[in-house]
Amino acid sequence: MRRRSLILAAVPAGLVTLSACGDDKPDSSKASDSASPSAPAPSATSAAPPPKIVDGPLPAVTAGVKFGEKPTVAKGTGTPSDQLAVKTLIVGTGKTVVEKDVVQANLLGQLWDSAKVLVDTFAAKPQFTQLAPGASMDGIRYALTGKKVGSRVEFSVPPTWGFGAAGNTEAGVKGTDTLVFVFDIQEAFSPKSSAKGKNVPQSDAALPKVGTNTDGTAPSIVVPKSAAPTKLVSNYVIEGDGPALVASDSVLVQYKGVVWNTGKEFDSTYTRGAPTSFALQQVVKGWSQGLTGKKVGSRVVIVVPPALGYGDNPPSGSGLEKDSTMVFSVDILS
Incomplete structure (x- = not known):
């Protein structure tokens, strides 16, 4: 895990590590040298080779279809892909996102089988996710790299590029669960x-x-x-x-x-x-x-x-x- 920024108070790991964001509340007034809140839990990344990018299947977005609107995503049907299924629902016209960029986005994340919502920032504030190994879930990194700012991207993440066979008990994710995300990419920032x-x-x-x-x-x-x-x-x-x-x-x-x-x-x-x-x-x-x-x-x-x-x-x-x-x-x- 990455070294914590020294300005930060200690922050507990939680569900927000799905998107590698930093909105947890502090549980201590002391600084720590553990991972930054921008970094995910260890189970959110893998050493697996890059996935194939396929067209589907993906659940339908049944409401909130415009960029910036909270989407309603149906429950997945049938067997999800064992690779990374990615579909750009709205094509943006902004800069192209590249690896190591920090993406500012609203996102919805849920389980394929039940449509149980795990994370939803549309009613709150956008989140920041760095698309780099060890800094975000591999499935998110691979799905968003190459997309343009202003895009809405839906994708499914099988365990291999998600939480792995161990799952994430805190988030309610089993080791066999496929995750479904919708990201509205608002902006992208580079290391420069x-x-x-x-x-x-x-x-x-x-x-x-x-x-x-x-x-x-x-x-x-x-x-x-x-x-x-x-x-x-x-x-x-x-x-x-x-x-x-x-x-x-x-x-x-x-x-x-x-x-x-x-x-x-x-x-x-x-x-x-x-x-x-x-x-x-x-x-x-x-x-x-x-x-x-x-x-x-x-x-x-x-x-x-x-x-x-x-x-x-x-x-x-x-x-x-x-x-x-x-x-x-x-x-x-x-």
């Missing part, structure tokens, strides 16, 4: 995605200066040789024109974190090669407070004092010392 907007002057010499490059590489962070601020700092480096975040939002971000005293990097999505997603309720207080009210599309510099970070209890192996002040550059992608 970055902020978009207007540069904002960084004129305070007492605060870190962050690079304004938007080529997908990590921006520079230059920390001044002065005492760290004792209160939270959250300023625009690049101001986007998207909606302002509220405290209940989930976000997709690129970020880099350094220690104030040394300027040394200790955590970065650029180093890991993929954006990460989380709910603002899951992160350290400095992040949740610093990002609330900021616009999507922006790059923000956040200076997190110890009281709003990890204080005297930094995560083991993080490279952070007790009472470290952290500095982050954060690109709010979605």
Whole structure:
């Protein structure tokens, strides 16, 4: 499993691992080095060779047939394919999704035999799924790669490319169950995605200066040789024109974190090669407070004092010392 982002509080694994999303509630105020909530349970991936992509069979969508509408999907009839049955119900006109992209989508997932719904985000908020080995269910990765943003895709996932022979007891999935999904692909983000907007002057010499490059590489962070601020700092480096975040939002971000005293990097999505997603309720207080009210599309510099970070209890192996002040550059992608 992938190393957890250090900004995140511990998050329990649950049914959302079907889609590799990050909307679970935190069960601890401490950070952990376990998998990121963007990563699935181990049983959600396999070492099986790629499946054949076949046309069907697939259950009918009997209601909610438009993009963005909650679909009603009939119970499967007959024997499902032992390969990956995929059908594009609505062909989008946006960018083509490629492997390693993070897809933002609404989705419905249910069992073939009973039509029991396992996951439904249409009544809530879209989810983020990275289409990479070890980051999402193999069946989802193979079914969505090559599709266009704006598409509605229906597909069935046999156990080989789903939860395997062990199934998933927490989700109510047996080792013989075939899963059926409908994904409405709203957007796709690559490991090179970055902020978009207007540069904002960084004129305070007492605060870190962050690079304004938007080529997908990590921006520079230059920390001044002065005492760290004792209160939270959250300023625009690049101001986007998207909606302002509220405290209940989930976000997709690129970020880099350094220690104030040394300027040394200790955590970065650029180093890991993929954006990460989380709910603002899951992160350290400095992040949740610093990002609330900021616009999507922006790059923000956040200076997190110890009281709003990890204080005297930094995560083991993080490279952070007790009472470290952290500095982050954060690109709010979605």
